[in-house]
Amino acid sequence: MAEAGDGLDDALDTAASPEVRDAFRQSLPAWFDGARRPMPWREPGKDGRRDPYRVWVSEVMLQQTRVETATPYFRRFVERFPTVEALAAAPLDDVLKHWEGLGYYSRARNLHRAAGQVVAEHGGAVPSTEEAFRALPGVGPYTAAAVLSLAFDAPLAVLDGNVIRVLTRVFAVTADARAGRTRTALQTLADALLDRERPGRWNESVMELGATVCTPRSPACPRCPLRPVCQAAALGTPEAFPVVSKRAPTPHHTIAVGVVTDDDGRVLIQRRPEDAMLGGLWEFPGGKVEPGESLEDACAREVREELGVEVAVGAPIARVEHAYSHFRITMHAFRCRVVSGEPRTETGEPWAWVAIGDLDGYAFPRANGRVIEALREQVRAPRLL
Numbered sequence: 001m002a003e004a005g006d007g008l009d010d011a012l013d014t015a016a017s018p019e020v021r022d023a024f025r026q027s028l029p030a031w032f033d034g035a036r037r038p039m040p041w042r043e044p045g046k047d048g049r050r051d052p053y054r055v056w057v058s059e060v061m062l063q064q065t066r067v068e069t070a071t072p073y074f075r076r077f078v079e080r081f082p083t084v085e086a087l088a089a090a091p092l093d094d095v096l097k098h099w100e101g102l103g104y105y106s107r108a109r110n111l112h113r114a115a116g117q118v119v120a121e122h123g124g125a126v127p128s129t130e131e132a133f134r135a136l137p138g139v140g141p142y143t144a145a146a147v148l149s150l151a152f153d154a155p156l157a158v159l160d161g162n163v164i165r166v167l168t169r170v171f172a173v174t175a176d177a178r179a180g181r182t183r184t185a186l187q188t189l190a191d192a193l194l195d196r197e198r199p200g201r202w203n204e205s206v207m208e209l210g211a212t213v214c215t216p217r218s219p220a221c222p223r224c225p226l227r228p229v230c231q232a233a234a235l236g237t238p239e240a241f242p243v244v245s246k247r248a249p250t251p252h253h254t255i256a257v258g259v260v261t262d263d264d265g266r267v268l269i270q271r272r273p274e275d276a277m278l279g280g281l282w283e284f285p286g287g288k289v290e291p292g293e294s295l296e297d298a299c300a301r302e303v304r305e306e307l308g309v310e311v312a313v314g315a316p317i318a319r320v321e322h323a324y325s326h327f328r329i330t331m332h333a334f335r336c337r338v339v340s341g342e343p344r345t346e347t348g349e350p351w352a353w354v355a356i357g358d359l360d361g362y363a364f365p366r367a368n369g370r371v372i373e374a375l376r377e378q379v380r381a382p383r384l385l
Contacts, residue, residue, distance in 0.1 A: 008185040011171035015192050020170075023229045025195045025202070031225035032205035035212070039067065040075055052126035052151035053084050059146045060107050060138070064325070067211065073102050085124050088115040096280050096363035103366065104325070105278055110138025128152045141187075150200040157190035158203045159183065162210025168242035169214060172231035177242035214238075251327040256298040257286025257368075258336040259375060260311055266353040267375075269362065270307060273349055282352075282362040284333065284371060295332045307351060309341035318374035322367040333371040 014020055036042070041058035045051050057077060061070040077098050081087040087095065092112055099108040114136040118126060126147070127133040134144050141159070148154035157163075164177055167186050175182040195202040213220045221233045232238040260268040269282045285306040289298040296313040303311050314335040322329050343351050354362065359372055 006175035006182075007168075007171055007173040008175055008182065008189075011167070011173060011185075011189050012192060014171060015189055020229045021193070023226050024193045024206075027225040028205045028209065029195065029198070029201050032201065032208055036204070036208060037067070037212070040071065040078075050151050052128075052147065054078055055151045056126060056143075056147045057111070059143055059150075060111050061102065063107060063143070064104050065102060070102070073099070083124070084115050084118050084126065087112060088119040092274070092280050093363065097361075100281075100363045101366060101369070105281060105365075107138065109274060109280060113137040114139065126151070128154070130154065130156065146203065149203050153198070153200055155194060155196040155199045157187070157194040157199070158207065159187045159190055160207065162207045162214075163190060164242055165216065166206055166210045166214050166226070169219075169232035169238050170226055170230045172235065172241065174241075174243050176245045178244050250323075253327060253329050254289040254295075255286055255329050255331040256289050256295045256302060257284040257331060257333050257371070258299045258303045258311055258313065259284055259317055259333055259371065260303060260307075260309070260336040260338060262338065262353055264353075264355075266355050267359070268307065268309075268343060268351065269354055269359075270345060270351040271349050273347060278365050280363070281365050281368075283365060283368050286331075286333075296334065299332075299334050299336065303336065306345065308344045308346075310339040311336040312339050317378065318371050320367045320370045322370075329367065331367050331371070333374070 015024075039058070041054050042050070058070070058074055061074055061077075080098050081090055081095070090112070092109065095108055095112045096105060099105060102108075117136055118124060122132070127136070128148065128151075130144055130148060133139055133148060134141075145154075145156035145158045149156050149158070164183075164186055167173065167189055168177055171189070173182070173186070175185070177183075177186075190206075193202075209224065209226070213224050214226075217239065219238050221227055221230070221238060224230065224233070227233050230238070232241050258268075262268075268285070270285055271282050272278050272280065274280045285303045286299060287302040287306070289295060293301075299313050300311055303309060314337070317333040317335055318331075320329075320331040320333070322331065345351055356372075356375060364372065
Protein backbone atom coordinates (compact mmCIF):
# COMPACT_ATOMS: atom_id res chain seq x y z
CA MET A 1 0.00 0.00 0.00
CA ALA A 2 1.29 3.46 -0.86
CA GLU A 3 2.36 5.77 1.94
CA ALA A 4 0.58 9.06 2.41
CA GLY A 5 2.15 11.87 0.45
CA ASP A 6 4.46 9.76 -1.75
CA GLY A 7 2.47 10.46 -4.91
CA LEU A 8 1.70 6.87 -5.92
CA ASP A 9 -2.03 6.81 -5.16
CA ASP A 10 -2.52 10.30 -6.59
CA ALA A 11 -0.64 9.27 -9.75
CA LEU A 12 -3.20 6.62 -10.69
CA ASP A 13 -6.03 9.08 -10.20
CA THR A 14 -4.25 11.78 -12.19
CA ALA A 15 -3.43 9.34 -15.01
CA ALA A 16 -7.14 8.80 -15.57
CA SER A 17 -7.71 12.47 -16.44
CA PRO A 18 -8.30 13.21 -20.14
CA GLU A 19 -5.52 15.82 -20.23
CA VAL A 20 -2.86 13.40 -18.96
CA ARG A 21 -4.15 10.49 -21.00
CA ASP A 22 -4.08 12.56 -24.20
CA ALA A 23 -0.57 13.83 -23.42
CA PHE A 24 0.76 10.29 -23.10
CA ARG A 25 -1.24 8.72 -25.94
CA GLN A 26 -1.27 11.53 -28.49
CA SER A 27 1.27 14.29 -27.83
CA LEU A 28 4.08 11.96 -26.79
CA PRO A 29 3.83 9.46 -29.71
CA ALA A 30 3.42 12.37 -32.16
CA TRP A 31 6.62 13.88 -30.78
CA PHE A 32 8.34 10.52 -31.13
CA ASP A 33 7.36 10.17 -34.79
CA GLY A 34 9.35 13.31 -35.56
CA ALA A 35 12.20 12.90 -33.05
CA ARG A 36 12.99 9.19 -33.12
CA ARG A 37 16.63 8.35 -33.62
CA PRO A 38 17.58 6.02 -36.49
CA MET A 39 18.66 2.65 -35.08
CA PRO A 40 19.46 -0.52 -37.02
CA TRP A 41 17.04 -2.65 -35.01
CA ARG A 42 14.19 -0.26 -35.83
CA GLU A 43 14.47 -0.95 -39.55
CA PRO A 44 11.50 -2.99 -40.86
CA GLY A 45 11.93 -6.11 -42.97
CA LYS A 46 10.54 -6.75 -46.43
CA ASP A 47 7.13 -7.47 -44.94
CA GLY A 48 7.09 -4.07 -43.27
CA ARG A 49 7.46 -5.53 -39.79
CA ARG A 50 10.45 -5.71 -37.53
CA ASP A 51 12.43 -8.92 -37.27
CA PRO A 52 11.63 -10.30 -33.78
CA TYR A 53 15.11 -11.81 -33.54
CA ARG A 54 16.84 -8.49 -34.20
CA VAL A 55 14.53 -6.73 -31.74
CA TRP A 56 15.36 -9.39 -29.15
CA VAL A 57 19.13 -9.08 -29.65
CA SER A 58 18.94 -5.29 -29.42
CA GLU A 59 16.92 -5.32 -26.21
CA VAL A 60 19.33 -7.74 -24.56
CA MET A 61 22.29 -5.58 -25.59
CA LEU A 62 20.61 -2.38 -24.40
CA GLN A 63 20.23 -3.68 -20.85
CA GLN A 64 22.83 -1.76 -18.82
CA THR A 65 24.27 -0.34 -22.08
CA ARG A 66 23.79 2.98 -23.91
CA VAL A 67 22.51 3.04 -27.49
CA GLU A 68 25.70 4.52 -28.94
CA THR A 69 27.77 1.78 -27.30
CA ALA A 70 25.47 -1.08 -28.29
CA THR A 71 24.98 -0.07 -31.94
CA PRO A 72 28.33 -1.22 -33.41
CA TYR A 73 28.15 -4.42 -31.36
CA PHE A 74 24.65 -5.07 -32.69
CA ARG A 75 25.75 -4.64 -36.31
CA ARG A 76 28.67 -7.05 -35.91
CA PHE A 77 26.60 -9.55 -33.94
CA VAL A 78 23.72 -9.85 -36.42
CA GLU A 79 26.16 -9.93 -39.32
CA ARG A 80 27.85 -12.98 -37.77
CA PHE A 81 24.61 -14.49 -36.38
CA PRO A 82 21.85 -13.25 -38.73
CA THR A 83 19.19 -15.70 -37.51
CA VAL A 84 18.16 -17.56 -34.40
CA GLU A 85 19.38 -20.76 -36.05
CA ALA A 86 22.81 -19.26 -36.74
CA LEU A 87 23.16 -18.14 -33.14
CA ALA A 88 22.03 -21.50 -31.75
CA ALA A 89 24.50 -23.39 -33.95
CA ALA A 90 27.50 -21.21 -33.04
CA PRO A 91 30.03 -22.23 -30.37
CA LEU A 92 29.70 -20.27 -27.14
CA ASP A 93 33.32 -19.09 -27.50
CA ASP A 94 32.38 -17.44 -30.81
CA VAL A 95 29.33 -15.76 -29.27
CA LEU A 96 31.33 -14.43 -26.33
CA LYS A 97 34.05 -13.14 -28.65
CA HIS A 98 31.46 -11.07 -30.54
CA TRP A 99 30.16 -9.82 -27.17
CA GLU A 100 33.65 -9.02 -25.86
CA GLY A 101 33.82 -5.56 -24.30
CA LEU A 102 30.06 -5.16 -23.96
CA GLY A 103 30.06 -6.54 -20.43
CA TYR A 104 27.41 -8.37 -18.41
CA TYR A 105 28.31 -11.58 -20.21
CA SER A 106 25.49 -13.59 -18.66
CA ARG A 107 23.31 -11.78 -21.22
CA ALA A 108 25.24 -13.41 -24.06
CA ARG A 109 25.24 -16.85 -22.44
CA ASN A 110 21.50 -16.71 -21.80
CA LEU A 111 20.79 -15.41 -25.31
CA HIS A 112 22.80 -18.30 -26.76
CA ARG A 113 20.97 -20.85 -24.61
CA ALA A 114 17.62 -19.28 -25.41
CA ALA A 115 18.33 -19.42 -29.15
CA GLY A 116 18.96 -23.15 -28.82
CA GLN A 117 15.67 -23.51 -26.99
CA VAL A 118 13.80 -21.53 -29.66
CA VAL A 119 15.21 -23.79 -32.37
CA ALA A 120 14.48 -26.98 -30.42
CA GLU A 121 11.01 -26.10 -29.15
CA HIS A 122 9.65 -23.46 -31.55
CA GLY A 123 11.16 -24.37 -34.91
CA GLY A 124 13.35 -21.26 -34.92
CA ALA A 125 10.43 -18.82 -34.58
CA VAL A 126 10.70 -16.34 -31.70
CA PRO A 127 7.65 -17.03 -29.47
CA SER A 128 4.95 -14.38 -29.74
CA THR A 129 3.16 -15.13 -26.46
CA GLU A 130 4.27 -13.84 -23.08
CA GLU A 131 4.15 -17.25 -21.44
CA ALA A 132 6.35 -18.93 -24.06
CA PHE A 133 8.80 -16.03 -24.35
CA ARG A 134 9.16 -15.66 -20.58
CA ALA A 135 10.11 -19.36 -20.42
CA LEU A 136 13.35 -18.65 -22.29
CA PRO A 137 16.63 -18.25 -20.34
CA GLY A 138 17.38 -14.67 -19.33
CA VAL A 139 13.97 -13.26 -20.27
CA GLY A 140 12.37 -11.13 -17.57
CA PRO A 141 9.37 -8.78 -17.49
CA TYR A 142 11.14 -5.88 -19.20
CA THR A 143 12.62 -7.93 -22.06
CA ALA A 144 9.31 -9.67 -22.66
CA ALA A 145 7.36 -6.42 -22.72
CA ALA A 146 9.85 -4.70 -25.02
CA VAL A 147 10.30 -7.51 -27.56
CA LEU A 148 6.68 -8.63 -27.70
CA SER A 149 5.26 -5.10 -27.97
CA LEU A 150 7.75 -3.98 -30.61
CA ALA A 151 7.71 -7.15 -32.70
CA PHE A 152 4.15 -8.43 -32.18
CA ASP A 153 2.13 -5.45 -30.83
CA ALA A 154 1.50 -7.24 -27.55
CA PRO A 155 -0.19 -4.83 -25.08
CA LEU A 156 2.62 -4.89 -22.51
CA ALA A 157 4.10 -1.72 -20.95
CA VAL A 158 7.85 -1.59 -20.36
CA LEU A 159 9.37 -0.31 -17.14
CA ASP A 160 13.06 0.57 -17.35
CA GLY A 161 15.17 3.39 -15.95
CA ASN A 162 14.02 5.87 -18.57
CA VAL A 163 10.34 5.09 -18.03
CA ILE A 164 10.73 5.28 -14.25
CA ARG A 165 12.35 8.72 -14.56
CA VAL A 166 9.58 10.04 -16.81
CA LEU A 167 6.76 8.72 -14.63
CA THR A 168 8.22 9.85 -11.31
CA ARG A 169 8.72 13.34 -12.71
CA VAL A 170 5.36 13.74 -14.43
CA PHE A 171 3.53 12.55 -11.30
CA ALA A 172 6.01 13.90 -8.70
CA VAL A 173 6.41 10.50 -7.05
CA THR A 174 8.52 10.84 -3.91
CA ALA A 175 8.51 7.14 -2.97
CA ASP A 176 11.90 5.38 -3.15
CA ALA A 177 12.22 4.30 -6.78
CA ARG A 178 14.43 1.36 -5.78
CA ALA A 179 11.75 -0.13 -3.50
CA GLY A 180 9.81 -3.10 -4.80
CA ARG A 181 6.43 -1.61 -3.85
CA THR A 182 7.28 1.54 -5.84
CA ARG A 183 8.28 -0.44 -8.93
CA THR A 184 5.05 -2.42 -8.70
CA ALA A 185 3.01 0.78 -8.46
CA LEU A 186 4.90 2.36 -11.39
CA GLN A 187 4.27 -0.74 -13.50
CA THR A 188 0.57 -0.42 -12.74
CA LEU A 189 0.77 3.24 -13.74
CA ALA A 190 2.53 2.43 -17.02
CA ASP A 191 -0.08 -0.26 -17.75
CA ALA A 192 -2.84 2.29 -17.22
CA LEU A 193 -1.24 4.85 -19.55
CA LEU A 194 -0.29 2.37 -22.30
CA ASP A 195 -1.80 2.89 -25.73
CA ARG A 196 -3.06 -0.64 -26.31
CA GLU A 197 -3.70 -0.04 -30.00
CA ARG A 198 -0.03 0.74 -30.70
CA PRO A 199 1.86 -0.48 -27.61
CA GLY A 200 5.26 -0.74 -29.29
CA ARG A 201 5.16 2.85 -30.49
CA TRP A 202 4.05 3.99 -27.02
CA ASN A 203 6.83 2.09 -25.26
CA GLU A 204 9.48 3.49 -27.57
CA SER A 205 8.05 6.99 -27.14
CA VAL A 206 8.46 6.96 -23.37
CA MET A 207 11.91 5.35 -23.49
CA GLU A 208 13.08 7.78 -26.19
CA LEU A 209 11.84 10.73 -24.15
CA GLY A 210 13.77 9.54 -21.10
CA ALA A 211 16.92 8.92 -23.12
CA THR A 212 17.01 12.19 -25.06
CA VAL A 213 14.89 14.85 -23.29
CA CYS A 214 13.95 13.78 -19.76
CA THR A 215 17.56 12.99 -18.95
CA PRO A 216 19.00 12.46 -15.44
CA ARG A 217 20.85 15.76 -15.54
CA SER A 218 19.80 19.00 -17.21
CA PRO A 219 16.54 17.73 -18.73
CA ALA A 220 15.34 19.69 -21.76
CA CYS A 221 11.94 20.59 -20.28
CA PRO A 222 11.09 23.27 -22.91
CA ARG A 223 11.22 20.56 -25.62
CA CYS A 224 9.20 17.98 -23.70
CA PRO A 225 5.75 17.06 -25.06
CA LEU A 226 4.66 16.13 -21.52
CA ARG A 227 5.61 19.46 -19.96
CA PRO A 228 2.01 20.74 -19.77
CA VAL A 229 1.14 17.84 -17.41
CA CYS A 230 4.50 17.39 -15.66
CA GLN A 231 4.35 18.14 -11.95
CA ALA A 232 8.15 18.17 -11.53
CA ALA A 233 8.47 20.79 -14.26
CA ALA A 234 5.78 22.87 -12.57
CA LEU A 235 7.68 22.64 -9.30
CA GLY A 236 10.90 23.62 -11.08
CA THR A 237 12.73 20.60 -9.60
CA PRO A 238 12.81 17.85 -12.26
CA GLU A 239 16.27 16.68 -11.19
CA ALA A 240 14.90 15.88 -7.73
CA PHE A 241 13.14 12.88 -9.28
CA PRO A 242 13.29 9.94 -9.13
CA VAL A 243 13.90 9.76 -5.40
CA VAL A 244 16.30 6.91 -4.62
CA SER A 245 17.75 5.51 -1.43
CA LYS A 246 21.50 5.73 -0.90
CA ARG A 247 23.56 2.76 -2.02
CA ALA A 248 25.98 0.99 0.28
CA PRO A 249 29.68 1.79 -0.31
CA THR A 250 31.05 -0.10 -3.31
CA PRO A 251 33.43 -2.91 -2.24
CA HIS A 252 36.98 -2.85 -3.59
CA HIS A 253 39.25 -5.85 -4.18
CA THR A 254 42.95 -6.03 -4.98
CA ILE A 255 43.71 -8.71 -7.56
CA ALA A 256 47.03 -10.27 -8.60
CA VAL A 257 47.32 -12.19 -11.89
CA GLY A 258 50.19 -13.98 -13.55
CA VAL A 259 51.13 -13.71 -17.22
CA VAL A 260 52.90 -17.05 -17.33
CA THR A 261 55.11 -17.65 -20.37
CA ASP A 262 56.96 -20.65 -21.80
CA ASP A 263 60.24 -20.82 -23.70
CA ASP A 264 58.42 -20.08 -26.97
CA GLY A 265 56.93 -16.86 -25.63
CA ARG A 266 53.41 -18.26 -25.37
CA VAL A 267 51.22 -17.25 -22.44
CA LEU A 268 49.10 -19.49 -20.25
CA ILE A 269 45.38 -18.75 -20.10
CA GLN A 270 42.37 -20.53 -18.65
CA ARG A 271 38.63 -20.41 -19.26
CA ARG A 272 36.22 -19.48 -16.50
CA PRO A 273 33.38 -21.90 -15.64
CA GLU A 274 30.18 -21.04 -17.49
CA ASP A 275 28.17 -20.76 -14.29
CA ALA A 276 30.58 -18.23 -12.74
CA MET A 277 30.73 -14.47 -13.15
CA LEU A 278 32.23 -13.73 -16.59
CA GLY A 279 31.56 -17.40 -17.33
CA GLY A 280 33.00 -18.79 -20.55
CA LEU A 281 35.56 -16.01 -20.93
CA TRP A 282 39.30 -16.64 -20.91
CA GLU A 283 41.63 -15.02 -18.40
CA PHE A 284 45.09 -14.97 -16.88
CA PRO A 285 45.24 -17.02 -13.67
CA GLY A 286 44.94 -14.96 -10.51
CA GLY A 287 42.66 -13.79 -7.75
CA LYS A 288 42.19 -11.72 -4.61
CA VAL A 289 45.14 -10.71 -2.46
CA GLU A 290 44.65 -11.93 1.11
CA PRO A 291 45.22 -9.64 4.12
CA GLY A 292 48.94 -9.29 4.89
CA GLU A 293 49.95 -10.98 1.63
CA SER A 294 52.24 -9.31 -0.89
CA LEU A 295 51.11 -8.91 -4.48
CA GLU A 296 53.86 -11.26 -5.69
CA ASP A 297 53.02 -13.95 -3.13
CA ALA A 298 49.33 -13.71 -4.01
CA CYS A 299 50.15 -14.09 -7.70
CA ALA A 300 52.24 -17.23 -7.11
CA ARG A 301 49.62 -18.73 -4.79
CA GLU A 302 46.73 -18.10 -7.16
CA VAL A 303 48.57 -19.61 -10.14
CA ARG A 304 49.42 -22.66 -8.02
CA GLU A 305 45.86 -23.08 -6.77
CA GLU A 306 44.22 -22.55 -10.15
CA LEU A 307 46.60 -24.32 -12.53
CA GLY A 308 48.81 -26.49 -10.32
CA VAL A 309 52.16 -24.99 -11.34
CA GLU A 310 54.87 -23.26 -9.33
CA VAL A 311 56.00 -19.99 -10.87
CA ALA A 312 58.70 -17.42 -10.33
CA VAL A 313 57.08 -14.00 -10.23
CA GLY A 314 58.94 -11.30 -12.09
CA ALA A 315 58.39 -7.69 -13.11
CA PRO A 316 54.97 -6.05 -13.12
CA ILE A 317 53.27 -5.58 -16.49
CA ALA A 318 50.25 -3.45 -15.71
CA ARG A 319 48.05 -1.99 -12.99
CA VAL A 320 44.41 -1.89 -14.07
CA GLU A 321 41.50 -0.14 -12.35
CA HIS A 322 38.12 -1.55 -13.31
CA ALA A 323 34.55 -1.23 -12.05
CA TYR A 324 31.88 -3.92 -12.23
CA SER A 325 28.23 -3.41 -11.35
CA HIS A 326 28.63 -4.13 -7.63
CA PHE A 327 32.35 -3.83 -6.88
CA ARG A 328 35.64 -2.37 -8.08
CA ILE A 329 39.04 -3.98 -8.56
CA THR A 330 42.66 -2.97 -8.88
CA MET A 331 44.37 -5.68 -10.92
CA HIS A 332 48.16 -6.10 -10.77
CA ALA A 333 49.62 -8.26 -13.55
CA PHE A 334 53.10 -9.81 -13.28
CA ARG A 335 55.37 -11.63 -15.67
CA CYS A 336 55.87 -15.20 -14.52
CA ARG A 337 57.74 -18.32 -15.65
CA VAL A 338 57.08 -21.92 -14.69
CA VAL A 339 59.47 -23.43 -12.17
CA SER A 340 57.80 -26.84 -11.85
CA GLY A 341 54.60 -28.68 -12.63
CA GLU A 342 52.28 -29.08 -15.60
CA PRO A 343 49.11 -27.03 -15.98
CA ARG A 344 45.85 -28.61 -14.86
CA THR A 345 42.56 -27.42 -13.42
CA GLU A 346 40.65 -28.99 -10.56
CA THR A 347 37.32 -28.28 -12.25
CA GLY A 348 38.36 -29.59 -15.65
CA GLU A 349 37.97 -26.20 -17.32
CA PRO A 350 40.11 -25.75 -20.45
CA TRP A 351 43.51 -24.05 -20.38
CA ALA A 352 45.86 -23.23 -23.24
CA TRP A 353 49.31 -21.97 -24.19
CA VAL A 354 48.69 -19.20 -26.71
CA ALA A 355 51.01 -17.00 -28.76
CA ILE A 356 50.58 -13.32 -27.94
CA GLY A 357 49.55 -12.62 -31.53
CA ASP A 358 46.77 -15.23 -31.30
CA LEU A 359 45.11 -13.87 -28.15
CA ASP A 360 42.59 -11.95 -30.29
CA GLY A 361 40.97 -15.29 -31.05
CA TYR A 362 39.80 -15.61 -27.43
CA ALA A 363 37.19 -13.61 -25.55
CA PHE A 364 38.61 -11.89 -22.44
CA PRO A 365 37.08 -9.64 -19.76
CA ARG A 366 37.88 -5.98 -20.28
CA ALA A 367 40.43 -5.80 -17.43
CA ASN A 368 42.38 -8.73 -18.90
CA GLY A 369 42.21 -7.04 -22.29
CA ARG A 370 44.05 -4.03 -20.89
CA VAL A 371 46.74 -6.37 -19.57
CA ILE A 372 47.07 -7.81 -23.07
CA GLU A 373 47.48 -4.29 -24.47
CA ALA A 374 50.28 -3.59 -21.99
CA LEU A 375 51.90 -6.93 -22.77
CA ARG A 376 51.96 -6.18 -26.48
CA GLU A 377 53.57 -2.81 -25.86
CA GLN A 378 56.41 -4.63 -24.11
CA VAL A 379 56.63 -7.58 -26.48
CA ARG A 380 59.97 -6.43 -27.90
CA ALA A 381 61.67 -7.07 -24.54
CA PRO A 382 64.32 -9.77 -25.09
CA ARG A 383 63.38 -11.61 -21.89
CA LEU A 384 60.12 -11.86 -19.98
CA LEU A 385 61.82 -12.02 -16.57
